[in-house]
Amino acid sequence: MGVLRSTQSLEAEVEEMRAALLLHGAGFGARRPGGAAAKRVARADEAAGAEARTVCVTGGTSFVGFAVVDRLLRHGYNVRLALETQEDLDKLREMEMFGENGRDGVWTVMANVMDPVSLHEAFDGCVGVFHTSSLVDPGGISGYTKHMAHLEAKAAELVVEACVRTESVRRCVFTSSLLACVWRQIYARDRRFPTTIDENCWSDESLCGDNKLWFSLGKTMAEKAAWRAARGTDLKLVTICPALVTGPGFWRRNPTPSIAYLKGAHAMLAEGLLATANVERVAEAHVRVYEEMNGTAGGRYICYDHVVRRAEEFAELQRQLGLHAPAGRAPAAPDERAARFELCNRKLTALMSARRRCTYDAYFPVSYE
Numbered sequence: 001m002g003v004l005r006s007t008q009s010l011e012a013e014v015e016e017m018r019a020a021l022l023l024h025g026a027g028f029g030a031r032r033p034g035g036a037a038a039k040r041v042a043r044a045d046e047a048a049g050a051e052a053r054t055v056c057v058t059g060g061t062s063f064v065g066f067a068v069v070d071r072l073l074r075h076g077y078n079v080r081l082a083l084e085t086q087e088d089l090d091k092l093r094e095m096e097m098f099g100e101n102g103r104d105g106v107w108t109v110m111a112n113v114m115d116p117v118s119l120h121e122a123f124d125g126c127v128g129v130f131h132t133s134s135l136v137d138p139g140g141i142s143g144y145t146k147h148m149a150h151l152e153a154k155a156a157e158l159v160v161e162a163c164v165r166t167e168s169v170r171r172c173v174f175t176s177s178l179l180a181c182v183w184r185q186i187y188a189r190d191r192r193f194p195t196t197i198d199e200n201c202w203s204d205e206s207l208c209g210d211n212k213l214w215f216s217l218g219k220t221m222a223e224k225a226a227w228r229a230a231r232g233t234d235l236k237l238v239t240i241c242p243a244l245v246t247g248p249g250f251w252r253r254n255p256t257p258s259i260a261y262l263k264g265a266h267a268m269l270a271e272g273l274l275a276t277a278n279v280e281r282v283a284e285a286h287v288r289v290y291e292e293m294n295g296t297a298g299g300r301y302i303c304y305d306h307v308v309r310r311a312e313e314f315a316e317l318q319r320q321l322g323l324h325a326p327a328g329r330a331p332a333a334p335d336e337r338a339a340r341f342e343l344c345n346r347k348l349t350a351l352m353s354a355r356r357r358c359t360y361d362a363y364f365p366v367s368y369e
Contacts, residue, residue: 054125055077056080056109056123058132060132062254069106084110146212160174164235173289173290183264199347223241227239
């Protein structure tokens, strides 16, 4: 697995990651003053503390993965960056982003998500794993195929099984998608109130398959595979289900997954289910949920900060991604009075904010007239 990217896209990500590391990594390599004995004690204390805050991130040079790595560094974690290809590692070395022995709090390691042995080696010594990588195909029209959906499900199973087998790993945060929740069978339009889409909802795999929504199918199958692999074990697993991830330069740094996400977007827009999530909020959600897993955090978390309600907004998303709207008519915007579905991520908002209310109340106004 792992996001396949163009050289230009990867170089842009590397530049941004290096800038972040230079900004936040200065304190990781600092030495403490004192005598030789004091230094030995300090190094021992630091080693014990570092081990307790060492995590592994798969897909760490992807759009979401990079943001998660950056956020973990801000929170004081040591990050083991699992890279999929030698090309990724070579480019990181060329940019001289990391020195030896974990300078700046980041180590790099090669790990193939389809190889359980390499996964175990990458995870060994880490207390937590963030599985953020996803499979895309730049050669495909939508960036995703039916075959990739099955590969992603298998990779998810192998990653979680590797977490279970690795003695040091206690927690795993799995990046899924809102698409694993929203594709459900059509409900009658005469319902008085819209159906709420929350963490209890799962996309219908048959519906996704019949409509060739392979990206949605892959995310649904992968998340279910992760939960099956964790069932009955001591591993604590949570899944984050973000909407279409946006942010500065997302159309340049994350075009293929974004295009794949938008397959079927006209139907999502009409039903009020097309939403976006800023990459910084997504990254913060990953870290905050991880830190609460020793307490009350558990299960799934839907993550979004804006619901696309106007055709003009959708057209702008298409324009930024280089997609051409079908000629003849503009996409239908949702009629709020007749909407059959309503998104809610009250669960995540309650965890991240003292104001325990749905994000559509907390972040932007909605008219109920």
